[in-house]
Amino acid sequence: MNPVNYLYLAALLFTIGATGVLVRRNAIVLFMCVELMLNASNLALVTFSRLHGNLDGQIIAFFTMVVAAAEVVVGLAIIVSVFRTRHSASVDDSNLMKL
Amino acid sequence: MDTLIPVLVAVPLAGAAVLLLGGRRLDGFGHWLGVLASTASFAVGLVLFFHMLGRPVASRAEHITLFTWVPVGGFQAPVGFQLDQLSIVFVLLITGVGSLIHLYSVGYMAHDERRRRFFGYLNLFLAAMLLLVLADNYLLLYVGWEGVGLASYLLIGFWQHKPSAATAAKKAFLVNRVGDMGLSIAIMLMFSTYGSFTFAQVFPNAGGASKATLTGIGLMLLLAACGKSAQVPLQSWLGDAMEGPTPVSALIHAATMVTAGVYLITRSSAIFNLAPTAQLATVCVGAVTLIFGAIVGCAKDDIKKALAGSTMSQIGYMIMAAGLGPIGYVFAIMHLVTHGFFKAGLFLGAGSVMHGMNDEVDMRKYGGLRKYMPLTFVTFGLGYLAIIGFPFLSGYFSKDKIIEAAFAKGGTEGWILGCAALVGAGITAFYMTRVMLMTFFGEKRWVPDAEGHEPHPHEGPKTMGIPMVVLAFGSVFAGGLFAINSCFVNWLTPVTGHEEGNSPIGSLTLSLITLVIIAAGAVVAWLMYGRKPVPAVPPLGSLITRAARRDLLQDDFNHVVLVGGGEHLTRFLVYLDAKGFDGTVNGIAALVGGISGRARKLQNGYVRSYALSMFGGALVLVATTLLMRSM
Numbered sequence: 001m002n003p004v005n006y007l008y009l010a011a012l013l014f015t016i017g018a019t020g021v022l023v024r025r026n027a028i029v030l031f032m033c034v035e036l037m038l039n040a041s042n043l044a045l046v047t048f049s050r051l052h053g054n055l056d057g058q059i060i061a062f063f064t065m066v067v068a069a070a071e072v073v074v075g076l077a078i079i080v081s082v083f084r085t086r087h088s089a090s091v092d093d094s095n096l097m098k099l
Numbered sequence: 100m101d102t103l104i105p106v107l108v109a110v111p112l113a114g115a116a117v118l119l120l121g122g123r124r125l126d127g128f129g130h131w132l133g134v135l136a137s138t139a140s141f142a143v144g145l146v147l148f149f150h151m152l153g154r155p156v157a158s159r160a161e162h163i164t165l166f167t168w169v170p171v172g173g174f175q176a177p178v179g180f181q182l183d184q185l186s187i188v189f190v191l192l193i194t195g196v197g198s199l200i201h202l203y204s205v206g207y208m209a210h211d212e213r214r215r216r217f218f219g220y221l222n223l224f225l226a227a228m229l230l231l232v233l234a235d236n237y238l239l240l241y242v243g244w245e246g247v248g249l250a251s252y253l254l255i256g257f258w259q260h261k262p263s264a265a266t267a268a269k270k271a272f273l274v275n276r277v278g279d280m281g282l283s284i285a286i287m288l289m290f291s292t293y294g295s296f297t298f299a300q301v302f303p304n305a306g307g308a309s310k311a312t313l314t315g316i317g318l319m320l321l322l323a324a325c326g327k328s329a330q331v332p333l334q335s336w337l338g339d340a341m342e343g344p345t346p347v348s349a350l351i352h353a354a355t356m357v358t359a360g361v362y363l364i365t366r367s368s369a370i371f372n373l374a375p376t377a378q379l380a381t382v383c384v385g386a387v388t389l390i391f392g393a394i395v396g397c398a399k400d401d402i403k404k405a406l407a408g409s410t411m412s413q414i415g416y417m418i419m420a421a422g423l424g425p426i427g428y429v430f431a432i433m434h435l436v437t438h439g440f441f442k443a444g445l446f447l448g449a450g451s452v453m454h455g456m457n458d459e460v461d462m463r464k465y466g467g468l469r470k471y472m473p474l475t476f477v478t479f480g481l482g483y484l485a486i487i488g489f490p491f492l493s494g495y496f497s498k499d500k501i502i503e504a505a506f507a508k509g510g511t512e513g514w515i516l517g518c519a520a521l522v523g524a525g526i527t528a529f530y531m532t533r534v535m536l537m538t539f540f541g542e543k544r545w546v547p548d549a550e551g552h553e554p555h556p557h558e559g560p561k562t563m564g565i566p567m568v569v570l571a572f573g574s575v576f577a578g579g580l581f582a583i584n585s586c587f588v589n590w591l592t593p594v595t596g597h598e599e600g601n602s603p604i605g606s607l608t609l610s611l612i613t614l615v616i617i618a619a620g621a622v623v624a625w626l627m628y629g630r631k632p633v634p635a636v637p638p639l640g641s642l643i644t645r646a647a648r649r650d651l652l653q654d655d656f657n658h659v660v661l662v663g664g665g666e667h668l669t670r671f672l673v674y675l676d677a678k679g680f681d682g683t684v685n686g687i688a689a690l691v692g693g694i695s696g697r698a699r700k701l702q703n704g705y706v707r708s709y710a711l712s713m714f715g716g717a718l719v720l721v722a723t724t725l726l727m728r729s730m
Contacts, residue, residue, distance in 0.1 A: 018714055019717075020709050021705070021707065021710050022710055022711055023716070025707075030706075091705075091706050091707070092705060095704050097704070
C-alpha cells in the first residue's frame with residue numbers, strides 16, 4: 001500500500017481535530033479533538049519515518065505520546081476542578097479574567 | 100539759578116503727594132494747598148523767566164542733570180532738565196493758566212466731597228506736564244507724557260459714579276495708548292540710530308541718519324502728537340472727555356495735555372526739518388483736523404462739546420503751522436499760548452453758565468443769559484472775539500500769522516492749506532457766534548431740572564470770577580503784546596529757528612480777506628440763530644449736520660473698522676486654533692484611540708478565536724514557506 005495514503009489520513013484527522021477545536025464548546029470534546037490532532041501528527045511522523053527510512057520520526061512520536069499523556073493528566077484535572085466549582089464544562093463560561 | 104528748575108516740577112508733585120496721601124484731615128484746607136503748590140510753581144517760573152530775560156540770547160538755555168536713572172553698562176538714562184526759551188513759554192502757560200484754573204476749581208468744586216482728591220489730581224497733572232516740557236531727553240519726556248495720560252484718565256473719570264464718565268476716561272486712556280506706542284517706537288528708533296535719546300545728542304546729529312529712518316521717526320512722533328493733541332485719526336476721545344468736571348476740560352484744552360503734541364513736534368524740529376514726508380503728513384493731519392473739528396463744533400448743542408470741537412480745530416491750526424517748518428513753528432507756539440488764554444476763559448465761562456443753570460449743558464435750554472450773568476457774558480464774549488480773530492485781539496495776531504504762513508508754503512500745497520485755514524476761520528466764526536447767541540442772547544428757554552428746580556442763573560463766587568477776568572485780559576492783550584516788535588518771534592527763534600515766508604497774497608490783503616470771511620461766518624450764524632428764535636428741540640438737519648452731531652461718525656468708523664476688524668481677526672484665530680491646531684492633535688488622538696478600540700476586540704476571551712488566529716497564522720506560515728520554495 002502506498003504510504004502517502006497515511007499522510008492523507010493524517011491530514012484528514014488533523015483537520016477534523018482542528019475543526020472540532022474551533023467549533024465545539026464542551027471542554028471534554030475540545031480535549032478529545034486536541035488529542036486527535038496530536039495523534040494525526042504522530043501518524044504523519046511515523047509515515048515520514050517510513051518514507052525516509054530512518055527512525056527519527058518514530059522516536060519523536062514516542063516523545064509526543066509521553067508529553068500528550070502528561071498533558072492529558074494535567075488538562076483533565078483542570079477540567080474536573082473547573083466543573084466542580086462552576087458546574088459547567090463549557091469553555092465559554094470560564095471568563096473570570098475577562099474585562 | 101539752574102537748581103530752581105527741578106523745583107518747578109517738585110512743588111506740584113509734592114502737592115499731589117500730600118493731598119493724595121494725607122487723607123481726610125486735609126479735607127478742610129486741601130484745596131488751598133493745591134492752589135498754593137500751583138501758584139508757587141508759577142512764581143518760580145516767573146523768577147526763572149526774568150532771570151533768563153536778563154541774560155544774553157546765546158546763554159539763555161539752562162541745563163541741569165539731577166542723577167542717572169537707569170545706569171546699565173553703556174546705557175545711561177539721565178534725569179536732566181533743560182530750560183530754554185521754548186520750555187519757559189510752556190512753563191508759564193501751564194503754571195499760570197493752571198493756577199487760575201486751580202483757583203476757579205475752589206469755587207466750582209465747593210460742594211464736591213472729594214474736592215481734596217480733585218486738587219491732588221490737578222497738581223499731578225501740572226507736575227506731569229511740567230516734566231514733559233522740561234525734560235532734556237525723550238525718555239524723561241515719555242515719563243511726563245505717560246503721567247499726563249494718567250492724570251487725564253483720573254480727572255476725566257473723576258465723577259466715576261457716572262458710567263459715561265468712567266467710559267470716557269477709559270476711552271481717552273486707550274486712544275492715547277495708540278499715540279504712546281508711536282512715541283515709544285520713535286524713541287527706540289532714535290536710540291538704535293543715534294545711540295542716545297537726549298536732545299543734546301540727537302538734534303545736532305539728526306542729519307546723520309538715513310532719509311527713511313528720519314521719516315519713520317517723524318511719522319511716529321506725529322502719531323504720538325495725534326494721540327495727545329486729539330488730531331485725526333486719534334481725535335475721538337476729546338469729545339467724550341467733556342464728561343469730566345469743567346475745570347478739567349479747561350486744563351486739558353488750554354494748558355496741558357492737548358498742547359503736548361504741538362510741543363513734541365516743535366521740540367523735534369531738527370528731525371522734522373529733515374523729513375519732508377513727515378512734515379507733509381503733519382500739515383495734512385492739521386488741515387484735516389481743523390476743518391473736522393470746526394464742523395463738529397457747528398452741530399453740537401452741548402456747550403462743552405461745541406467748545407471741544409473748537410479746541411480740536413484750533414490745535415489743528417497749530418499742528419499745521421508746526422508742520423510748515425521754520426516758517427510756522429513760532430506761530431504754532433504763539434497760537435498755542437493765545438489759545439490757552441481764550442480757550443481756558445471760554446471753558447471757565449461755560450462752567451460758570453453750567454454752575455448757574457443747575458448743570459444744564461444743552462444750549463437749547465439757555466438763552467438770554469447776558470442780563471443774569473453779566474460778568475460771565477463779558478469775559479466769555481471777549482474770549483469769543485479773541486478766538487474768531489476779531490481785529491487786535493489775541494486770536495487775530497496768532498491765527499492770521501498761521502494763515503499767512505500756510506499761503507507762504509508756496510505752490511499748490513500752499514494754496515490748499517491756506518484756503519483750508521481760511522475756511523476753518525469762517526467756520527470758527529460761525530460756530531462760536533452760534534454758541535454766543537444760543538447762550539446769552541434770544542429769549543429764555545430754561546426748563547426745570549430733573550428734580551423740578553427752576554434755574555436761577557447767578558454768578559459764581561469770587562474764586563470763579565477772578566480767573567475769568569484775568570483770562571479775559573489775556574485773551575484781549577496777549578496777542579498784541581507778543582506782536583510788539585515781533586518780540587515773541589525773536590524770543591523763540593534761537594530754539595526753533597524762523598524764516599519769513601513769502602506769501603503770494605500781501606499781508607494786509609490777506610487780513611482783509613480773513614476778516615471778510617470771519618464776518619460772513621458770524622452773519623450766517625446770526626441769520627440762523629440770532630434773527631429767528633432757536634427751537635428747543637433740535638431740527639432734524641441735513642445729512643452732514645446729523646453726521647456732525649455724531650462727531651462725523653468717528654466712533655462709528657472706529658467701531659466698524661477697528662473693533663469689527665479686531666473681532667473678526669480674533670474669531671478667525673479662535674477658529675484656526677480650534678479647528679487647525681486642536682483639530683490635528685485631537686484627530687491623531689482619535690485615530691490612535693479608534694485603532695486600539697478595534698484591536699482590543701481581538702482579545703475577546705474565547706479560546707476558539709485565539710485558536711483560529713493561531714491556525715490562520717500557521718496556515719500563512721506554511722503557505723509562505725511553500726511559496727518561497729516554489730520560487
